[in-house]
Structures are given as structure tokens and as C-alpha cells.
Amino acid sequence: MSQLSSVPESAAWWKEAVFYQIYPRSFADSNGDGVGDLAGITGKLDYIKRLGVDALWISPIYASPNDDNGYDVSDYEAIGPEYGSLDDFLKLTAGLKERGLKLILDQVLNHSSDEHAWFIESRSSRTNPKRDWYHWVDAKGFDSDGKPILPNNWKSVFEGPAWEWDELTGQFYLHCFSRKQPDLNWKNPEVRKACHDVLNTWVARGTDGFRLDVINMVAKAEGYPDVPRPPGNTDKLIGLDTHGVNQPPLHDYLREMNREVFECKDLYSVGETWWVDSTNTLDFTAYDRCELNGCFYFYFHGCKSGREHFTEFMKLYRVTRGKSWLTVTLGNHDSRRIISRFGDPVNHRYASATLLAAWLLTLPATPFLFQGEELGLTDVVFDSIEDYRDISMVNRYHMMIAEGKTSAEALAVLSRDSRDNSRTPMPWDATAGAGFSEGKPWITLANVHRPLHAAGAEADATSIFHGYAALLALRKKVKSLVYGELTPITESGDVLAYRRGAWGEHPTVTVVLNWGGSSQPWPVVVPAGTPLFANCGAVDGECLRPWEAVIF
Secondary structure (H helix, E strand, O other), rough: OOOOOOOOOOHHHHHHHHHEEEOHHHOOOOOOOOOOOHHHHOOOEEEHHHHHOOEEEEOOOOOOOOOOOOOOEEEEEEOOOHHHHHHHHHHHHHHHOOOEEEEEEEEEOOEEEOOOOOHHOOOOOOOOOOHHHHEEHHHHHHEEOOOEOOOOOOEEOOOOEEEEOOOOOOOEOOOOOOOOOOOEEEOHHHHHHHHHHHHHHHHHOOOOOEEEOHHHHOOOOOOOOOOOOOOOOOOOOOHHHHHHHHOOOHHHHHHHHHHHOOOOOOOOEEOOOOOOOOOOOHHHHHHHHHHOOOOHHHHHHOOOOHHHHHHHHHEEEEEHHHHHHHEEOOOOOOOOOOHHHHHOOOOHHHHHHHHHHHHHHHEEEEEEEEOOOOOOOOOOOOHHHHHHHOOOHHHHHHHHOOOOOOOOHHHHHHHHHHHHOOOOOOOOOOOOOOOOOOOOOOOOOOOOHHHOOOOHHHHHHOOOHHHHHHHHHHHOOOOOHOOOOOOEEEEOOOOOEEEEOOOOOOOOEEEEEEEEOEEEEOOOOOOOOOOEOOOOOOOOOOOEOOOEEEEE
């Protein structure tokens, strides 16, 4: 084991904060059009305050044709009309400040919409001043039918080639996602300045920082070389790990962005950073690098056991302690519901949901929760492709049908993998529209979620909501759960036990988690007295019950 740093962590609001991600289309609709909006969020701020989180992360709210649900921005400085107006945004920020809550916004600066004015200019002619704002490349030639040959073998994340032919100007443009999401060319300093200006505009409007969408993709491999693909390789990704992610001069770009936007301001920057782990996270987040405050680590979303989660977290912790700050999350708008992925919503719904919360909220990292986790919302099952809104899944469905799969077989794949698992409307009450909207929701309201509505959860002192609230209150009260040294006690089978060292006047805390469905022996001597938190009632000092979480 490497020696951990003895340098005490300095305090910062974004280290202590627990973020609550809102997917605005699906949170709360104030005007009955079936789409969640800014006024709807403002109307739920008291609920958010009662839960006990400290800050919001709101997914994109900008003008967009919504080919990818807002991650295709057509105007970075305008509010999408379905979400309201700039005045609605200012009312939201005022409401947050009144309640002592912070806000970070999602910014999508790797690519824009093809309906953005920048791209419309860029594709208008080869001599347009904004031509070099995007990646335009000649065809390799033309086949016998006169069709242009792709520049390379890169593939889009959303299926198919990563290149789209433009008839008007006779070149291909790069899109690592949808063909309606052309990638911006960050090699052009004018592009980078325009992106800095976007961020500074929103800082002036009251945001406290940004979640930066696929930010480590903004630099592409020089010369656009082919991805080595052995015979039979069908990997749909463009070769992100070798050609589209973490490419030079990415870190120059990030330091420049920090200087132009974040330096000398009390702002928070967190990157959506695929292919970042314990081997390279310090390149992005080390305090002396002046790039990002944090990265998301997506391999956590694929861990198969609590022990694997702990092992992976400790790899990061041992590398970063005293040198940078971590984040921890189990789910978001792009993933499955965490209780379906990691817990047991059928046999141990309350215990498994609150154990997952205890894990997230007792680590030396900034936790991110996703809307509905506090209600124990599960994955959903749709009976028809018409119910899906996730463009990547719709594309995959049609490809599977073309390959000979039946509709039932294709839908079974989608029910496991679709991002729509986390994007259905929040259930607020027992009314016909579940309190989300008086109109027809933009995506089907999951019947399985109706009994789990927030009004019922708040009224029930034994609900998952109140389990989350108790843990959030404990994390605020006992700062050693934020800053204290993390010391493993045991990683035996499904049982995880660890200590958080004393920090200032705050005491040492011990956390014991039985991350599984069978009873296990206690790994430590249980002290007398009432635990700080226990999700299965009075503690039995001989046996840990399934999914039991205890903090003392």
C-alpha cells in the first residue's frame, strides 16, 4: 500500500456540498405542456431544501432542437423556450440563494447542434470565416458508384460512421455523437474564446460552476488516423480511448479555460471524463495543475459488487489524498437507476437504497445524487419503441431489427441499456399526472413509479426519502465524514467496513455496510449506545442483516 499524504485537506464549499442532479425535462412541469421547466424547478426548491442537499446540477436548459434532449445546443446563451425564459432562470437563482443552495449548469462544448449559427455559417462555404470552427475533411476518394469514401473508420457513439457528407461544400464533418451534433474544432483559438465567453456569461447570470460534458474529448488525434481494428472487431465507439479522448493538447486547453473563467473565483468545475481513472486523474485534478476541480469516474457505474466499488475507490484515494479531490456517483441521466443496478428493489428496497446512500455520503469525495434516488425509483420497461426517446437506443433498435432480431428481443436489450431508465418523469403525488404535469408527458410516465411519489415519501417517516435526509444531515453535522482520513477495516465478502478519522473537533466515525442479500458476521466490536445511523433498526452485535448499514 502506498503511503497516504498526511497533509490535511483544506475546506471548500464544493468539497462539503452534496449535489442533486436535475434532468429538467422530467422534473416538474409548471405550465401543462408535458415538459419540465425552470419554473417547475423553482416550485420544488423547498422539497430540495428539506431533503438536505447543498447544490443543484441542472442538465442543459439552452435552446436546442432536442435531437439528443438538449445536448445539441443551438444557442448557448438562450434558454430553450420549453424551459421558460431568462427571467425564469434568474428567479430560480434567486430562490436558490434565498435557501443557501448552489447551482452548477451543464455545458456542452465538445459539439454544438447543426442548427447553431456557428455551424450554419461554417457549412455555408469553404471560405467562410467560421469554416475552421468545426472538423471538415476531404473524402479519401470516390467509389465506383460515385459515393465519397469516409476519411477514416471512426464510429459515432450513437451508431454508424462519425462522419457526415455535406453536398454543398463537398467535404465530411465530424460528429462523435448524432449527425446533428458536429464537433467543435478546439484547435482554433477563436472557438476556445467563444466557449470561454459562454461560460463567463452564465457566471455573470449567477451560476456557481459547471459540469463540462465530455470535456476530455475536445482534442482529437492529429491527422484523424484510422483506429486499428482487428478482423471481426465491431466496437461501435470511434476509438475514444486512443483517438478521441485525452489527446494533446487537451491539458493546455483546460489550463487556458481555467485562467479565462475559473481563476480567482469561487467556482466549481467537474468534467464528464470517460477514460479517466487512478492512473491519470491527477493530470486533470491535481491542485497544482489548475485544470478541473473534479472528474467523474464512470467505471463505478459498472462495478458488480460492493467490494469492487471499494477497491476502485481506494485506488483513486491512495493516489489523490492531499493532492486533489474526488467525486463519487452511482447514477445519472445516462445510466440505469441505482437501486435496480446495485441494490434489491424487490426484497430489500429500503435497506438496499439507504445502504447505497450511506456509501455515497460517507466517502472523502463530493457526492452526486440523481433525481428520484431518494424515492427509490427503479428502471422502467416499455412495450414499444414508440415510447423511447433516447436517440442512441432508437438507432440501436432499428439496427437490431435490420440484423434479424425480433421486436421483443430488441426491446429486451433496450430495457437493460436505455438512458430513458433514468429520464421518466418524477412522481410528485397520487394524481393522474403524478404531479409532474397536467398535460401529456414528453415521455411515458412509468406506472411502476406512481406509488413511490414524493408526497407519500415525505409523509412516511420510514421512507427512503427520510433515510437519505438523515444521512445528509449527518454528513453536514460530522465533518470528519467529509475531510477525515479513510482507513479500511475489512473487505470481506459483501461486508465493507472503514473508518473516517477525526477532523478538528469532529470525531472518528466507523462505517459498516453489508452490501448483499445474506446475513454476515460483524467485522468489528459494536460499541454500546445508539448508532449515528442504522437502516435496519436496533443493531444485533452478532449478525449483520441483508443490506444493513450502520454508522457509529
